[in-house]
Amino acid sequence: MSEQAQPFELPYPAIDPLECKACGRCIAACPKKVIALGTKLNARGYVFAEYAGAGCIGCLNCFYVCPEPNAIAVHVKAKEAK
Amino acid sequence: MEKVIETRGLYKTFPRKGGSALTATHYCPGCEHGVLHKLIGEALADMELQDRTVVISPVGCAVFAYYYFDAGNVQVPHGRAAAVGTGISRTKNNAVVVAYQGDGDLASIGLNETLQAANRGEKIAVFFVNNTVYGMTGGQMAPTTLVGEKTETSPDGRDPLQTGYPLHMAELISQLQAPVYVARVSFSNMAKLKQARQAIRKALEIQRDGKGYAFVEVLMACPTNQKMNVEAATRFVAEQMEKEFPLGILRDRSADVRPLVRAESDYRKETLDRLLHLDTDRAPDAQLDRAAPTLQLKMAGFGGQGVLSMGVILARAACAAGKFTSWYPSYGPEQRGGTANCGVVISGQPVGTPMVTEADVLVAMNRPSLEKFAGEVKPGGWLLYAAEIGEFAAPAGVRTLAVPALDLAKEGGNPRAANVAMVGVLAGLDGFGLPDAAYREALAANFAGKAKIVAQNEAVFALAKRWGEAHRA
Amino acid sequence: MATQLVKGNTAVIVGALYAGCDSFFGYPITPASEILHEAAKLFPPAGRRMVQAESEEAAINMVYGAATTGRRAMTASSGPGISLKQEGVSYLSGAQLPAVIVDVMRAGPGLGNIGPEQGDYNQVVKGGGHGNYRTIVLAPASVQEMCDFTFKAFELASKWRMVVYVLADGVLGQMIEPLRFPETSVAPETDKSWAVDGTAATRPNVVTSIFLNFDQQEAFNHELQAKYAAVAAAEQASESYRMDDADVALVAYGISARIAQGAVDAARQEGFKVGLFRPQTLFPFPQDALNAFVARGGKQLICVEMSNGQMRDDVKLAIECRCPVHLVYRLGGNLVTRDEILAKIRATAQKA
Numbered sequence: 045m046s047e048q049a050q051p052f053e054l055p056y057p058a059i060d061p062l063e064c065k066a067c068g069r070c071i072a073a074c075p076k077k078v079i080a081l082g083t084k085l086n087a088r089g090y091v092f093a094e095y096a097g098a099g100c101i102g103c104l105n106c107f108y109v110c111p112e113p114n115a116i117a118v119h120v121k122a123k124e125a126k
Numbered sequence: 127m128e129k130v131i132e133t134r135g136l137y138k139t140f141p142r143k144g145g146s147a148l149t150a151t152h153y154c155p156g157c158e159h160g161v162l163h164k165l166i167g168e169a170l171a172d173m174e175l176q177d178r179t180v181v182i183s184p185v186g187c188a189v190f191a192y193y194y195f196d197a198g199n200v201q202v203p204h205g206r207a208a209a210v211g212t213g214i215s216r217t218k219n220n221a222v223v224v225a226y227q228g229d230g231d232l233a234s235i236g237l238n239e240t241l242q243a244a245n246r247g248e249k250i251a252v253f254f255v256n257n258t259v260y261g262m263t264g265g266q267m268a269p270t271t272l273v274g275e276k277t278e279t280s281p282d283g284r285d286p287l288q289t290g291y292p293l294h295m296a297e298l299i300s301q302l303q304a305p306v307y308v309a310r311v312s313f314s315n316m317a318k319l320k321q322a323r324q325a326i327r328k329a330l331e332i333q334r335d336g337k338g339y340a341f342v343e344v345l346m347a348c349p350t351n352q353k354m355n356v357e358a359a360t361r362f363v364a365e366q367m368e369k370e371f372p373l374g375i376l377r378d379r380s381a382d383v384r385p386l387v388r389a390e391s392d393y394r395k396e397t398l399d400r401l402l403h404l405d406t407d408r409a410p411d412a413q414l415d416r417a418a419p420t421l422q423l424k425m426a427g428f429g430g431q432g433v434l435s436m437g438v439i440l441a442r443a444a445c446a447a448g449k450f451t452s453w454y455p456s457y458g459p460e461q462r463g464g465t466a467n468c469g470v471v472i473s474g475q476p477v478g479t480p481m482v483t484e485a486d487v488l489v490a491m492n493r494p495s496l497e498k499f500a501g502e503v504k505p506g507g508w509l510l511y512a513a514e515i516g517e518f519a520a521p522a523g524v525r526t527l528a529v530p531a532l533d534l535a536k537e538g539g540n541p542r543a544a545n546v547a548m549v550g551v552l553a554g555l556d557g558f559g560l561p562d563a564a565y566r567e568a569l570a571a572n573f574a575g576k577a578k579i580v581a582q583n584e585a586v587f588a589l590a591k592r593w594g595e596a597h598r599a
Numbered sequence: 600m601a602t603q604l605v606k607g608n609t610a611v612i613v614g615a616l617y618a619g620c621d622s623f624f625g626y627p628i629t630p631a632s633e634i635l636h637e638a639a640k641l642f643p644p645a646g647r648r649m650v651q652a653e654s655e656e657a658a659i660n661m662v663y664g665a666a667t668t669g670r671r672a673m674t675a676s677s678g679p680g681i682s683l684k685q686e687g688v689s690y691l692s693g694a695q696l697p698a699v700i701v702d703v704m705r706a707g708p709g710l711g712n713i714g715p716e717q718g719d720y721n722q723v724v725k726g727g728g729h730g731n732y733r734t735i736v737l738a739p740a741s742v743q744e745m746c747d748f749t750f751k752a753f754e755l756a757s758k759w760r761m762v763v764y765v766l767a768d769g770v771l772g773q774m775i776e777p778l779r780f781p782e783t784s785v786a787p788e789t790d791k792s793w794a795v796d797g798t799a800a801t802r803p804n805v806v807t808s809i810f811l812n813f814d815q816q817e818a819f820n821h822e823l824q825a826k827y828a829a830v831a832a833a834e835q836a837s838e839s840y841r842m843d844d845a846d847v848a849l850v851a852y853g854i855s856a857r858i859a860q861g862a863v864d865a866a867r868q869e870g871f872k873v874g875l876f877r878p879q880t881l882f883p884f885p886q887d888a889l890n891a892f893v894a895r896g897g898k899q900l901i902c903v904e905m906s907n908g909q910m911r912d913d914v915k916l917a918i919e920c921r922c923p924v925h926l927v928y929r930l931g932g933n934l935v936t937r938d939e940i941l942a943k944i945r946a947t948a949q950k951a
Contacts, residue, residue: 054128063149067156067349068356073316088147090155104131105316108323111160113133113167113194114149122127142805144812177799180667183807192805198795200667201807203690206660209652213664213672214797216648217622221668221797239660242653389646391621391670393786398616399601401644404780408601412777438604438775445604445777452742453604453775476741478861479854480774481934 055102055120057095063115064092070106070116079106135167135176140193152190156349156356157261158313159187162253162326163194166224169327170197173334179222180214182207186228187261197224205236208243211250219388222333223250229268230260233293237269240295247304247338249386251329254295257346258367265351269293272370277351292370296343300376306338308377312345314364318373328380336385345371407571409445418449418474421558422482425548426467426499427491427512432545435572436489437468439549442568444472447560452480465494472558487558489548490515491531500524508555510548527555527597534593538586540579550587554594562591601780607745607771608633610778611675611701612641614749619785620699621670622648624661626680629713630769631703634675655680659687659700666696667806669794671753671787675701677769678719679710682727688762689728692823693808695793697756700734701749701765703772704905706932714932715769717853720909723764724881731820733827734762735834736881738852742776748879750781757787759830766881768905770854770934830883837885838877841867845874847948848892850914851903852878855935859903862940869941870950876900881910886917893918901925901943903935923947 051058057070057079064086070093071079078099086092102120110116139148153159170176179197183189185204192199202210207225215223232240232254243250259277260266267277267284270292274283300308307329311322322344329340345367347359354362399405423440427433437453444451455468469482488503490496490511496518503509505523513528520526534547546569552558553565569587573579605613611634615623623638625631635651642649648665652658658674665672676684681702691698702723706716721727724736735755737748745767752763791800810816841863842848851859856877866873876892878885889900899922902911908926915924927943929935 058130065150065155069156072357072360088150107131108164108316108319109161109313111153111156111158111164112151113136113160113164114138117130117132119128119130122129144815177802178797179802180795180797189809192807196802198797198802199805199807200664200795201694201805201809202663203660203686206656206663206687209657209660210664210667212650212657213622213624213661213666214668214795215664216650216661217665217668217670217672218797223797238653239657242657246650388648389643391619392646393619393784395617395784397645398784399780401616401641402603402613402780404601404603407603409603409777411602411779441775442604445602451604451777454770455773477776477857478864479858479934479937480770480776481858483936 052095052097055118056100057106058117058119059093059095060115061086061092062088063112064090065112066090066092067111068093069109069111073105073109075103075105076101133164133167135169135171135196136163136194137196143190143193151194153187154350156359157187158346159255161313162255162344163191165323165326166253166330167195169330173330175222175330175334178220179224182211182223182225184227184231186231188226188228188255189262191226205231205234206239207231208236208239208248208250208252212243212246212248215249216388219336222330224333225250225252227252228255228261229257229270233269233295241298241302244299244305244339244341245302247306247386249333249336249338251333251340252342253326254341254343255346256295256343256371257348258292259348259351261348261351270295272366294371296341296371296376299341304339305341305377306332306379306383307340309341309375310343310345310371310373312363312368312373314345314360314368325375328378332380336387337380337383338386343371407574410448412450413448415474418559420471420473421486422484423470423472423487423489424467424482424485424499424502425470425489426465426495429464429466431491433466433489433491434468436545436548437470439546439568439572440470440472440552442571443560443564446567447564449473449560450475450477452477454480467495467499487552489552491544510551512544531590534590535586538582538589540582540586543583543586546583546586547590550590551594553587554591555598602777603780604775605742605778606633606775607742607767607773608703609637610742610746611749611765612637613778613780614746615673615699615753616641616645616647617781617784618750618753619671619787620647620673620753622661622665622672624650624652624658624665624672624674626652626655626658626676628677628680630705630772631675631677631701633772634701634703655683656686659684662698663687663691663694663696666691666698667794668796669789669791671697671757673699673701675703677703677705678707681719681722685722685728688726688734689730689732690808691762692728692732692734693730694806695760696806697760698762699749699752699756699765700762701767704766704768706930712932713769715854715905715934716930716932717768717855717905718909718930719766720881720906723766724913732823733830733882734764735759735830736764736766738766738879738881739771740853740856740877742771742774742778745771746778746781753785755834759826761830766853768853834880835883835885835887836879837888838879839888840875840877842874842876842892844872845892846872846898847901847944848874848876848897849901849903849940850876850878850889850910852881852910855903855905858935858937859940862937862944865937865941866944871944871948873944873948881913884913884917889914889917893921897922899923899925899947901927901940901947903940904928905930905935
């Protein structure tokens with residue numbers, strides 16, 4: 045996981061740059077269009093997806109469509125959790 | 127307060143996978159196996175089923191599902207998940223069995239196992255990934271490949287005149303009576319993904335409650351073999367696959383079904399002894415007596431004349447008398463209507479070959495048997511044949527006797543007991559070292575539970591024995 | 600002690616029940632079907648499970664599933680069915696699962712007929728599936744041994760985590776003899792160190808036969824070979840009849856051995872110093888005892904088989920061809936006769 049404790053305001057998707065395979069499913073599923081492929085390569089050679097830093101509504105779409113078990117976790121306010 | 131929504135039910139790292147990327151799956155980018163893994167894992171974790179669960183990894187791209195699921199895991203031969211699942215579920219009543227299979231595995235090489243396990247209503251949740259193509263082996267046609275779809279083995283597109291039509295597994299299975307739940311889902315948009323999530327949970331709830339068979343077909347594309355990016359893959363699922371394979375819940379009997387509980391094994395010796403009737407049906411151990419002659423008897427006739435049971439009665443009598451004995455029949459279709467014969471050996475020492483080729487006694491109940499086997503009787507041996515056969519030129523040196531076995535049986539009160547009459551005649555003629563009580567015990571044991579027949583046979587035996595005694599000379 | 604007159608195929612199920620077999624999965628085939636019938640009759644009232652599988656493949660894979668849970672499981676068939684089960688046997692061996700298979704051999708190849716034969720020797724003893732695996736093979740020669748060896752098969756399967764065959768033939772399956780029943784019954788314990796049985800204790804376990812890494816796969820294969828060598832050292836079993844002073848030994852297993860025993864007696868009466876060596880295990884082949892015969896000056900061997908010398912190959916290997924190994928055989932459902940064996944003895948041996 046990202047080395048920063050809480051880099052963004054809740055809610056937000058924590059995308060692990062190492063685990064992203066750059067398939068783009070989260071990008072397509074995000075209703076707010078706040079995820080996009082970045083420009084940097086990760087250690088496994090993928091141009092990983094990045095969160096824009098703001099605008100997440102905690103819908104969890106990106107989490108559920110992401111095929112990599114360790115690539116996305118969504119941080120939400122406790123009361124918003126299902 | 128913060129809450130983190132993350133993957134559950136799967137391992138955090140995947141050491142079984144080996145290599146450098148121990149936190150990544152082996153699946154290609156954009157492949158939705160990982161999505162399905164996450165949904166199953168989440169449901170298992172939410173329902174606290176991981177300690178009860180055995181996940182079956184198939185052959186195909188999901189062959190390594192056991193890298194990921196934090197539960198008991200077993201990897202199985204191609205297409206056999208439903209059979210292996212049957213074995214697990216039958217032996218472990220409380221196990222939650224999850225079979226994870228692709229279209230080649232489940233619908234092609236394993237179609238028989240799939241349908242039969244479904245038809246037996248095995249307690250298995252089957253997750254069937256239908257992506258219309260073989261993934262692991264490199265993009266060959268699957269039973270579910272769409273008409274016109276190009277694969278490595280349908281390079282011009284699937285031609286139904288040559289290769290038939292896409293197989294509709296959910297519909298096939300929902301034709302059967304036993305399955306509790308059958309659904310087809312996809313992940314082609316978020317609403318459908320949520321329905322899929324519910325279907326997966328339902329299938330696992332049915333396992334949690336031990337209610338029976340659940341089948342969830344999950345439509346996916348294979349971005350690698352179908353050479354699509356995720357947008358194209360999603361469109362392919364939504365616009366082509368879902369048209370051919372309509373989504374929905376085809377069957378849900380879960381509210382009406384009671385849990386199916388399998389018995390627990392009883393290993394107690396007393397139970398087995400009782401089941402095998404050792405209390406009532408037991409003979410003395412055979413006693414070594416090297417001086418006693420070894421007798422070979424052959425019984426032959428039409429199937430239905432009771433020649434096989436005639437031999438069994440003699441072997442039983444020998445057993446009851448503490449002799450070594452064996453009985454060997456001609457077997458198979460020939461005993462269902464054709465001719466039948468059996469050989470019985472009675473000895474004071476362990477029996478060598480159970481085959482009777484040189485008979486001390488031949489009992490022939492019909493002419494073909496008489497003619498076929500008369501030559502096998504040793505000089506000085508007995509040749510008994512049913513009197514109805516009529517004239518017969520006996521071989522020289524053989525004690526030949528036409529026995530009115532049917533008349534004796536009728537007279538004794540059981541016209542069907544000509545075979546018992548022959549046993550009685552044998553006992554009267556010679557006895558072969560077996561006491562009268564042994565014969566009677568054998569007759570009783572052979573028809574155990576049929577008191578009336580036992581009584582009739584006793585009468586036939588007694589009558590026939592007297593007839594035998596009268597014909598000793 | 601209790602004795603009952605039972606059929607060979609029934610004796611298999613008696614042995615299985617007392618050995619604590621939990622599950623029977625099978626498919627009908629003559630001359631093995633009575634094993635399935637008896638399981639259907641006797642397993643459920645003992646709380647054991649019996650499923651008539653849709654195919655031989657399904658049956659062996661149900662065994663794979665039941666064995667995965669650490670329970671004792673078995674199937675039974677005859678040649679054509681054993682051919683179909685070979686995939687499962689290879690997987691069972693690759694996953695080191697204990698299982699018992701009874702093969703009541705009939706005549707082949709192809710559909711052949713239902714008469715007795717011993718033509719499955721190679722596919723059972725040498726392993727008919729893919730990969731460098733072995734199975735333990737027990738060869739009964741009586742109804743008593745049909746029971747006792749089935750019982751023993753479960754013990755060996757658990758001890759070595761291997762597939763153990765009971766290799767019988769149509770005669771042994773169909774014949775009836777007095778059977779002394781087992782004096783104990785076994786309540787097997789699940790080995791939680793490797794089993795996967797849907798409990799918390801076995802949740803960390805995986806049963807699999809795949810290693811993608813070549814070196815890992817090779818190392819695993821070496822482990823298997825070491826185990827097979829240990830089995831070969833520990834589990835050889837045979838019976839000798841009038842072998843002490845014999846110049847010539849008949850070598851036969853199963854029903855052929857009982858016929859051969861009669862030939863030994865007849866040949867002795869004619870003045871030939873002949874004995875019978877009866878392997879009770881075919882893998883491991885009881886080569887130590889056979890080599891003792893050669894080492895003390897045994898002159899020749901005559902294999903008596905209902906197969907085309909399949910066992911003779913193992914006899915030659917066992918003694919490294921240090922004496923002539925002759926063959927008397929019949930095929931197609933026919934049994935070798937005592938007189939055929941005698942003729943071979945007269946033709947090859949010298950009177951004492």
